[in-house]
Amino acid sequence: MALKTTGAQAVSLVEVGPRDGLQNEKTPIATAHKVELCQRLLAAGIARLEAAAFVSPKWVPQMADGADVLAGLKSQRGASVSLSALVPNLKGMESAIEAGVQEVVVFTAASEAFTQKNINCSIADSIERFKPVIELARQHHIHVRGSISCALGCPYEGDVPVNRAADVARRLADVGVQEFDVADTIGVGTAGQTRAVFEAVAKAVPVDRIAGHFHDTYGQALANILAALQVGVRTFHSSVAGLGGCPYAKGATGNVATEDVVYMLQGMGYDTGIDLNALVDAGEWVSTTVLGRPYASRAGRALWTRRQG
């Protein structure tokens, strides 16, 4: 897959709404709606889209139709689009290959307590288990991202040492992971800490292989993205309309809204390749028409309201 490299001022966004965003929705969402959401996002200029998770449907029922969602996106594919899926194991990896993704995501954490509770093993064991998955990905020329959860704080451990994400990134690089998704899973981090953690990770792996994944639970996501930008990070995850939340943080707002991120980046002169108006249409549509709730992106809502006159 081609990482976006359209110049020094380019910032690449990985849209995670259809996967990380929708996976926590209690009410089943029609496959056709998921496909339409992805189509609208791709049409708005999203170049990297996390569309599915090949996990047990017993574990995450909302993601059971991942193969169908990806099949529905066949006509949208091209050299400029990279579709990804979360894969917990070899079985998931095989499904992802069959579905024709360009990227997969393996996941661990910067917190031992979190990996134990979330995937029932140690960080070291989780990385050990990635090896055959990564080997299979390599054979199929599929880009491998490694998600490092709880890099800025853990719901079980609390504070996480500043070098922990860097240590994990180094170990992930050793087993062949190509991109490092450093995640503030519960949204507790602030800008100074973000700077320190990402500086440490950037010493462990190349900065152009780091992605920042921030949640807006405490309202800190954009400030943290700004701090990471200042470290040199140029790839961020975001979720249209701020879809999603962390099941471990009750009442929490979820992923940072793509609209808010694009508004900031465009204002700062970065090229995201995204049509903000088309993105707002997608965000308003999925919020009100598909999910029947208020449109929660601040920039999205302000732009939508302004457009209504």
Place this chain on the structure above:
Amino acid sequence: MALKTTGAQAVSLVEVGPRDGLQNEKTPIATAHKVELCQRLLAAGIARLEAAAFVSPKWVPQMADGADVLAGLKSQRGASVSLSALVPNLKGMESAIEAGVQEVVVFTAASEAFTQKNINCSIADSIERFKPVIELARQHHIHVRGSISCALGCPYEGDVPVNRAADVARRLADVGVQEFDVADTIGVGTAGQTRAVFEAVAKAVPVDRIAGHFHDTYGQALANILAALQVGVRTFHSSVAGLGGCPYAKGATGNVATEDVVYMLQGMGYDTGIDLNALVDAGEWVSTTVLGRPYASRAGRALWTRRQG
């Protein structure tokens, strides 16, 4: 009045919720509730509190009881607390003196179109009118702040030139204004622009006399505060529970929530002198008990939810 100077790492917050926040509320709020809100904020460690506006009650009916609110705070006063009021003219200034404030706010804008629509005169005329107000304030040893609205964008003019706020600040300094409230009234600014505008203002007036006033309409407030912090600004306005909105931006979220700002600043190691837990109590109380609406501060809601277990 004493500006807070507890060390290099101190950041001073001016709480504007009781004034800028509540002034747009359509339903009348009982004076006793306003007094209790102020008392709770002072008890939480807020040292500078904008509590009233001595404007025409026909113009802003919600602020008609300003003298009573300030009278209700008599027992809270002391060397460490500075209460302020907005004053549009000499009559307002006289009321503010009678009510015993330590600071007053005169207001103009960085946009000619906005001053015309908002206060029906040019920027130059507005500053001319401040002269007798400032003279009276000086006689009473009252600190004078000058609010510069629309420094990052105007609902009528759109973009505002980067040096405009600095020009206005310089002219305000010439007539005796002591502190410069540089405001993104409609919340459209982004971090790079914030940096440029505040750098320009910091060339016109001393940086320790600049305050940043940001709205979260497009979700940008904390990132903009971070950008202004990096310029050296150490005073910010915020509103408990994010109370308030801009009447000129329909559907807009309003002032940045004090809780979100304090959460960021404390996380970054700045001393705000504020007890975040007590602040969250005040924010939850004014939202749900007084105004009957969901608690809108992200950090506040997350901390409140976490506390409920």
